[in-house]
Amino acid sequence: MTSQSRKRPFWTIERRDAVAGYAFIAPQLIGTLVFVLFPLALVFWYSLHEWNVLANSFNFVGDANYQQLLRDPSLPKVLTASAVFSAGLVVLNMSLALLLAILLDQKLRGMVIFRTLFFSPVVVSLVAWTIVWSFLLQNNGGINGFLQMFGVTGPNWLRNPETAMLSVIVVQVFKNVGLNMILFLAALQGVPKELYEAARVDGASPFKQFRRITVPMISPTILLTSIITIVGSLQVFAQIAVLTQGGPGVSTTVLVYYLYQQAFQFHFFGYGSTLSILLFLIVAVLTFAQWQLRKRIVFYEN
Amino acid sequence: MSKCTTLKSSVALASLTLPLAWGGTAWAQDAINLRMTIWSANEAHLAMFDEIAAGFKETHPNVSVTFEPLPFDSYTTTLTTQIAGGNPPDLAWILETTAADFVNSGALAPLTEAFTATEGYDLSDVTEQATALWTKDGQLYAYPFSTSPFAIFANNDVLKAAGAKTPAELIEAGEWNWDNAFASAAAVGQSGKTGLVVRDFKYQTWQNLASIWNGWGASPWSADGKSCTFTEQPMVDAMTVIHKAIFTDKAMPGPGEDIDFFAGETGMTITQISRASLLPKENPFDWDLVPLPAGPAGEYAVVGQAGVGAFAAGPNAETAVEFLAYMTNAENSAKLAQFFPPARASLLNTEALAATNPLLSPEQIETVVIEGIASGTVLPGHTNFAQIQQTVRAGLDSLWVADADVPAALQSVCDSVGPLLAR
């Protein structure tokens, strides 16, 4: 019996394993192709068309919708609103999450209760949460009633262009900051205690310990949560729909809400698709930029 | 193990398919089911419609009608979405604001011939004023089943407590005009309660303000709908008064204050008379129903309309039109009239209306309902209304602040909506 004379069966271990691999990924892959990538191609196709629903017409118009995008007087305001919302949300969310995580990381009794309470809005239905806040934020609602007790007359939160955006951001921050808080807390607890002990022996102040040890050690978590938070912030819809309907003016009309209006309220599916392409490009560029950033600045243990 | 896996997967499969199966219904072969979208989920309304449908079934045993209530807020959006999806209902209620969109689109089936051919229908009984909005080139495309005048409900308890004159007193004195109405409202507002609420306006549905500005002879756009008239003098004057009433005199609740007149803490509200059903039955207050006050341009009335049309593209369009003719014939119109003020001259008399509106006094029916329907202007509408509504809404937001420059704010409205109107 030599190796030359032995015939290898077709179904070798590797081949069988490869088939298993394809079978395992098939549902996810096919699903992603059908429900994500194919629709993305369709969005692009639609964006090249003028599409009148009631009259049932669908005409190729080339880049006309993209021309409209450049001329749309509302679009700069919408993009500004989106940028303000995302930036405000990320900054507030991340810093509050970090603050809460550091507080919860202290050696105190009852931290589990505090952690549970801070996290609780995450599991409250988003629309329920937003409806409650929409009531609290009314001019004659709970917040101003509360302020009144201290003799302060609060602004008309949702009707004032300056405070409307702030309100939407803050409502969203309180809703979801618990998620990032937990991730930060896990990261903080993963920092080896010896590092702090070594730093204390070296005479580093608590602030310096935070800046030179804590932040670098949890930087991967900071980066990943910020990616998720930013991409998530671009998808904000229910909060806007319930709290401000994009107003006052267009001050809280973020891109997704504008897209929804154009496509499903005004039935401009062609232009709505063009806005979708814009949204996709923004998400893609932001994600890519952050991954690049990750390579540069994030500290790694290995 | 494999048994267990099979069990698990079949449970998963069943839970996937079961609830979805509920969405579909199997029909008998030659049966026709007509679907009508409506925006009322009121059980009394539904019971009446079911009764009418049952009546139709007596002569057309194979036809049944289902009424599909859609949420009012997103009614037109949902309806248009269904049409866009190639799944239009057979019949649909249509709001006056979007009448132009539907009548002009060619999506609706023409009704005039079918109605005239129906025995005992008497289309001429329906007032022309009411059908104007739903007619194109002499052809009726939807029947105005509800022509509901805007009027003022007053809470005399609240008004008197604030030392304000009630509308009845003002009418008696021949002084029922906006100056005095706002003065009464301001007195209530400054007493800590709410003066006057334009119901459903909520600083979003600005077209409801037509119930005020029509008194100044103002309108949002020209008669042909091509040019913006927010900047013309009547509108500027009307808006200046409204702005002052809100921000200086506290006669009306400010933006972001949600007030319900029927909770009993408000002096007056402008709304359609069909809202009388919301009057509280327990702890009732001394209420009154009066016509809109006179404006600088004289006496006027405003009505909200709702039409019902049949879609031309559906496979059962003919049957749908037939049903529509049945539903809106003289006999059934009388039934509809108990909830929806009718547009038929024969029903527009005090006796007929009193029978169906026991809450209202004969005088209220006469002054508010009959005169209102007879002389009322319909709320503004336009093709492409959704986008225009939103654009104006966004523009007007700059007006709803205490220190707004009214002409400038209105100018900005025209700047943004003008190009849309001109299209």
Place this chain on the structure above:
Amino acid sequence: MKTELSPRVKVALYGLMCVLLIPFVFPTWWMVTSSVKPISDIFAFPPDLWPRRFDWTTYGKVFELQPFAQQYWNSAYIAAVVTLGTMVFSSMAGYAFARIKFPGANLLFTIVLLGLLIPSEVTIVPLFQMFLKWGMINTHWPLILVPIFGAPSVFATFVMRQFFIALPGELEEAARVDGLGRFKIFWIIALPLAKPALGAVAIFTFLHSWNLYLEPIVFISARNMFTLPQALTQFTDAYGGAMWNIQMAAATMTALPVLAVFIIAQKQFVEGLAHTGLKG
């Protein structure tokens, strides 16, 4: 940072946390208490922390105004199916990408990862058209299929892959020697060990589905097919006026069960989340 804190510092920290808690806890408190206030008391100024009068009829009215039980069921079973489906498909794909060698794995993984960049908000228009073609508008299929295969499940696949990569290879080899094929290794060995990651995926997926709002309002128009978030915004009288106390009763019923589950299982919840492999 880890030394024993002085009593004064402790008091200060407790005080700070209690103040910070207000915006997290008060809205829920307010929601629950307002649900049993008569409508006229809701606007009491300043607001009452405890209802002056109780009106329990609000809860009954929730069910009168909407087919709320049906809507509750809709949301619950959709979230359950989506969660289950995502757990199955994402763990399978995550496992294969992490542990099985097959040609093109990297390319295919990149393709799947692209899904992360495409939230369903981007593709909502064609999705609407597709489901229309398939006659699935006003059914729950879009609310099930899109999340199971869209961006959230791609995220889940990523989380599962990160977890499986870290799983010791020896366990699988031992299982192979013990006579298990690929699927059984996955099902009997790898999956039970992936409980923490699966838990995190389940939480994320459930909350995502439970909170979906844009998709239902686009795809669903019949009241009895509504999901809870959609239904919550519909508690208005016949003419669009908000009915706050009833809305709060509905919101309370929507929020409390999940809140209760969370409080009971909060340890597993939090630990599961901390295991998402997001530590880099």
Place this chain on the structure above:
Amino acid sequence: MAPVTLHHVKKSYGDTAIIHGVDIDIADGEFVVLVGPSGCGKSTLLRMIAGLETITDGEVSIGSRVVNDLDPKDRDIAMVFQNYALYPHMTVETNMGFSLEHRGASKAEIAERVRWAAGILGLEPLLKRYPRQLSGGQRQRVAMGRAIVRNPQVFLFDEPLSNLDAKLRVVMRGEIKSLHQRLGVTTVYVTHDQIEAMTMADKIVVMNAGKVEQIGAPLDLYDRPANQFVASFIGSPAMNFIGGRITTEGFVGAGVTLPLPAGVSGENAVYGIRPEHFELSPDGLPATVLLVEPMGSETQVTMTLGEHQIIGVFRERVQAKPGSTITIKPDIANIHLFDAGTGLRIN
């Protein structure tokens, strides 16, 4: 029980060859240890026998069957892994019975076999526990129990003791050996620890860089290493090597001339002598003491002989101070000479 034969076995990943053609014959019931430095390919070779790695070329046979394309489960082998690979979510009992369960054994049969194995290894009190509740030694025993439960033809061990502390390692070494003696199953055992190899093996296969350096009984390898690599790898402390030339006067290194046995020839060579093959002798060669490490039973002395640093191990208690000179004598019956170029043994 069956013999295992490796015939010209090769392994490569793409263009990188890991195993360069290995031939090993393992007799039925034999305990063979594959030993070598890390990265020498011994684990890969074991995993190829197990079926966990594919075989690029050549043949692996178990009994009379060529198993190249058989799944691990069809090879009738059992394996004990370095980290034990106990299923964390199953009890000891389930872990041990797991493979039988998946081969369709009846419940009663499984229970009986598990009880039998647990009895041999003293695991009865632990059967209901989970792996995380066990100590390292207990886990090791469970891993072995899992292997013997099935009564396979071949046992494969992949560095099973490397995670245990030194003392436990000695105990477990003994247990594995006695288990083998009791069951008599053909065993292939991989380790990097030459002491394990020496103490346990019937036959040692020394591997380096994907090749077999030498196969033989432990003491054969110790006494007559075939090349310099084996010589250096087997034995602790390691053999001393002194480079130089073979002349008629003896072996000439740098600054020292060492005695040679009769009849050796060659030019450039390496002179190898184990530390224990020096003796203190007044007529020996002078060496300068660098370090003295008394072990109790013996004394280890690091010193320079000529210019070469060497280690000697003496039964006597050496009382020398660093820097002082002692005289030592190599035992010429136990010297090893290797070709300086090829490293092959020349005497």
